[in-house]
Amino acid sequence: MLRKLMLVGLAAVMLFGMAAIAQEPVTIEFWHAMSSGHQPNLQKLVDDFKVAYPYITVNLIYQGSYGALQGKIDAAVVAKNLPAIAQVYENWVTPIASILYPIGNFMTDAEKADIIDGLVPSNTYNGVLTTVPFNKSIMVMYYNKSLVTTPPTTWAEFLELAKTLTVDTDGDGKINQYGTAFRPAANPEQFLIFLEQAGGSILNADWTEVTLNNDAGKAAAEFVGSLIPYSYITSEYMSDHIKDAAMFVDTSAGIAYNVKAATNAGFELGVATLPKGPANFNSMIQGTNLAVFNTENLTQAQKDAAVLLAKFLIRPENTVFWAEKSGYQPVTKSAYTTPEWLNWVATHDYQTQMSTQMLNSFSQILHPNYGDMRNVLSTGFDEIMRGVVPPLEGLEQMAEEIEALL
Amino acid sequence: MKKSRKEGKPRRIHPLRLPTDRSYWRETLAAYWYLLPAFLILGAFVFYPFFSAFKLSLFKWSSLNPPGSFIGFENYRYIFHDKYFWRAMWHTFYYVGITVPVTLTLSILVATLLNKGLRCLSFARTSFFLSYISPVVAMAMVWRWMYNTDYGLINYFLSFFHIDAIAWLNDPRYSLPAVILLSIWHYVGYQAIILLAGMQSIEQQYYDAAKVDGASGFQTWWKVTVPLLSPQIFFVFIISLIGSFKVFTEINVLLSGPGPLRSAETLVYYIIRSSGRIDNATNHIGRAAAASVVLFGIIFLFTIIQLTVTQKRVHYD
Numbered sequence: 001m002l003r004k005l006m007l008v009g010l011a012a013v014m015l016f017g018m019a020a021i022a023q024e025p026v027t028i029e030f031w032h033a034m035s036s037g038h039q040p041n042l043q044k045l046v047d048d049f050k051v052a053y054p055y056i057t058v059n060l061i062y063q064g065s066y067g068a069l070q071g072k073i074d075a076a077v078v079a080k081n082l083p084a085i086a087q088v089y090e091n092w093v094t095p096i097a098s099i100l101y102p103i104g105n106f107m108t109d110a111e112k113a114d115i116i117d118g119l120v121p122s123n124t125y126n127g128v129l130t131t132v133p134f135n136k137s138i139m140v141m142y143y144n145k146s147l148v149t150t151p152p153t154t155w156a157e158f159l160e161l162a163k164t165l166t167v168d169t170d171g172d173g174k175i176n177q178y179g180t181a182f183r184p185a186a187n188p189e190q191f192l193i194f195l196e197q198a199g200g201s202i203l204n205a206d207w208t209e210v211t212l213n214n215d216a217g218k219a220a221a222e223f224v225g226s227l228i229p230y231s232y233i234t235s236e237y238m239s240d241h242i243k244d245a246a247m248f249v250d251t252s253a254g255i256a257y258n259v260k261a262a263t264n265a266g267f268e269l270g271v272a273t274l275p276k277g278p279a280n281f282n283s284m285i286q287g288t289n290l291a292v293f294n295t296e297n298l299t300q301a302q303k304d305a306a307v308l309l310a311k312f313l314i315r316p317e318n319t320v321f322w323a324e325k326s327g328y329q330p331v332t333k334s335a336y337t338t339p340e341w342l343n344w345v346a347t348h349d350y351q352t353q354m355s356t357q358m359l360n361s362f363s364q365i366l367h368p369n370y371g372d373m374r375n376v377l378s379t380g381f382d383e384i385m386r387g388v389v390p391p392l393e394g395l396e397q398m399a400e401e402i403e404a405l406l
Numbered sequence: 407m408k409k410s411r412k413e414g415k416p417r418r419i420h421p422l423r424l425p426t427d428r429s430y431w432r433e434t435l436a437a438y439w440y441l442l443p444a445f446l447i448l449g450a451f452v453f454y455p456f457f458s459a460f461k462l463s464l465f466k467w468s469s470l471n472p473p474g475s476f477i478g479f480e481n482y483r484y485i486f487h488d489k490y491f492w493r494a495m496w497h498t499f500y501y502v503g504i505t506v507p508v509t510l511t512l513s514i515l516v517a518t519l520l521n522k523g524l525r526c527l528s529f530a531r532t533s534f535f536l537s538y539i540s541p542v543v544a545m546a547m548v549w550r551w552m553y554n555t556d557y558g559l560i561n562y563f564l565s566f567f568h569i570d571a572i573a574w575l576n577d578p579r580y581s582l583p584a585v586i587l588l589s590i591w592h593y594v595g596y597q598a599i600i601l602l603a604g605m606q607s608i609e610q611q612y613y614d615a616a617k618v619d620g621a622s623g624f625q626t627w628w629k630v631t632v633p634l635l636s637p638q639i640f641f642v643f644i645i646s647l648i649g650s651f652k653v654f655t656e657i658n659v660l661l662s663g664p665g666p667l668r669s670a671e672t673l674v675y676y677i678i679r680s681s682g683r684i685d686n687a688t689n690h691i692g693r694a695a696a697a698s699v700v701l702f703g704i705i706f707l708f709t710i711i712q713l714t715v716t717q718k719r720v721h722y723d
Contacts, residue, residue, distance in 0.1 A: 067683045067684055070682065074469055074689065078469065078472045091686065095470070096470055098470065099470065185663060185667070185668075186663060233576070233666075234576050235575070235576060235662060235663055235665065236575065240554075368688070369688050370688070371688030371689075372688045374687070375679070375687055379490075379667070383667060386666065
């Protein structure tokens with residue numbers, strides 16, 4: 001009896017002891033680039049986290065623009081003084097993937113499977129889910145409702161409608177309303193979307209060969225080439241040129257600016273999923289992920305706390321809250337079936353299209369030179385759309401320049 | 407009689423024999439002591455960064471093991487074979503070649519007009535200086551509107567002369583001229599104020615002498631004002647040349663990037679892009695450092711040429 005009592009007593013002491021260890025106060029830094037409009041909502045999420053995990057204190061540290069955040073992270077890597085968790089773009093951390101703490105190792109299979117399919121490859125390093133998606137937007141089709149009654153659903157319809165809607169409205173011999181618009185230098189992702197929809201990609205699966213100029217690439221280049229006469233080309237935001245095009249592909253994150261510009265111009269703006277290409281109607285997801293760092297300046301408790309925070313932020317209720325408040329899209333599949341999200345969609349009709357598009361998506365590749373490849377695409381796509389080089393010649397040039405980056 | 411140093415010529419020191427008197431060493435030590443803060447500041451903020459940049463330019467950057475692997479002059483070879491580097495070089499010279507002389511000429515004219523004894527001189531001075539003290543970002547945002555193809559003020563004025571609307575920010579032919587126009591407007595006021603201060607410090611006796619000699623207004627300006635203003639002209643010329651070679655913010659804000667077809671990408675833009683700080687580009691610190699060293703060499707060379715050529719023409723008395 002005494003022995004049993006002693007055992008129970010020992011177990012109780014161990015349990016209390018473990019609880020005491022687990023609840024040892026821990027403070028972590030979260031570096032982000034969310035500007036003032038988003039900060040109260042991010043703070044609310046962090047406050048909720050504090051309620052769920054009272055022993056963890058999260059210091060939100062705003063680092064300025066994305067470029068500034070990237071610079072701070074680069075400097076912190078050199079100084080060996082990284083925060084526990086930070087917002088990161090894929091290609092920022094590809095060269096330093098070895099010092100990332102794989103969040104996926106602390107997630108159940110169900111939790112991992114819940115992440116939107118299009119987001120999994122861009123968060124997986126060496127076969128392990130290492131980062132998790134956070135603030136994500138998707139490219140969708142915006143259209144002027146007074147000009148477009150039914151948005152196009154295929155490439156052929158898109159081309160036909162663009163042709164019909166390209167007109168000289170004031171009869172001065174110059175076109176002043178284009179069927180569509182492109183921002184090729186600023187947004188080369190527009191070309192990557194056509195490439196994906198044609199079934200192509202920049203590189204093959206193991207990144208040993210450039211596949212940009214294969215048959216799918218040629219189909220994409222020829223299609224964008226056929227759109228040139230009906231396209232308004234600009235480097236500026238589409239909200240500054242809302243009247244210049246009847247329909248255009250732009251990020252979901254720009255909806256507030258685009259709707260405001262359209263309202264000021266006296267028309268209503270609609271949102272649609274992208275027209276389907278030969279292979280699919282996938283669109284490209286953009287935005288940052290959350291990375292936890294695995295460096296000597298961080299204690300195990302801090303890394304564990306950061307993992308808990310990352311997992312907390314993508315819980316369905318939290319990714320929905322963040323999406324509703326920020327304009328970004330939920331990053332997990334289950335979030336799209338929560339009553340909160342369904343209510344939100346019911347009162348924001350454009351969101352149905354964005355949600356559908358989000359579930360039919362892809363992300364950037366994790367090649368360490370993706371930034372350089374994007375530069376090549378940006379310049380090459382700009383040259384094609386501005387008529388400096390014929391589409392297929394431009395495609396070959398881009399492929400050649402990307403080949404040199406492998 | 408032996409002369410004391412205070413009264414006579416400076417003492418000659420034998421190159422191989424160090425002086426032995428203590429007063430010499432005390433003075434020398436004191437001089438270095440006074441120079442120490444300047445040495446420290448220049449060393450930390452000028453010389454160290456420069457030599458550090460040169461060192462980085464010889465390495466292939468690695469974030470995990472900085473500065474990475476030594477590759478000799480490979481970064482220089484890369485940039486000298488990069489067509490965008492040469493385009494950036496051309497854009498930079500195009501920008502400098504127009505901005506510097508035009509701004510200087512206009513500021514001399516503005517300073518001359520302001521020096522004519524305007525009643526509202528202080529108001530005019532403030533107005534001209536206002537363009538310079540306005541933050542570049544705010545100013546470029548205003549100019550974005552002025553350059554707007556459909557609603558911009560500039561195209562509105564051009565329409566009076568039946569000139570078709572120009573897509574200033576969206577046409578590769580006009581993007582760099584648009585930046586040049588903005589820069590000239592920005593710097594004319596600053597340079598004019600410096601030149602005006604110089605003009606007002608020219609003694610009246612020179613003008614009186616010119617008047618007695620029967621010089622016309624233009625002759626007086628050309629033969630008296632301009633030569634006596636040469637130190638200030640030289641100063642603004644050097645400052646403006648160095649500043650113009652480093653143009654970046656105006657381009658980045660006005661064009662939200664390097665312009666259509668990279669038509670306004672200058673050397674500094676190229677450097678910042680190579681360092682991965684904009685456009686989500688890949689981080690090539692070594693290449694960026696190599697391009698920085700080249701830019702330094704260009705500015706240094708031009709400054710030396712200017713110093714050599716203009717020194718003979720600058721009148722400090």
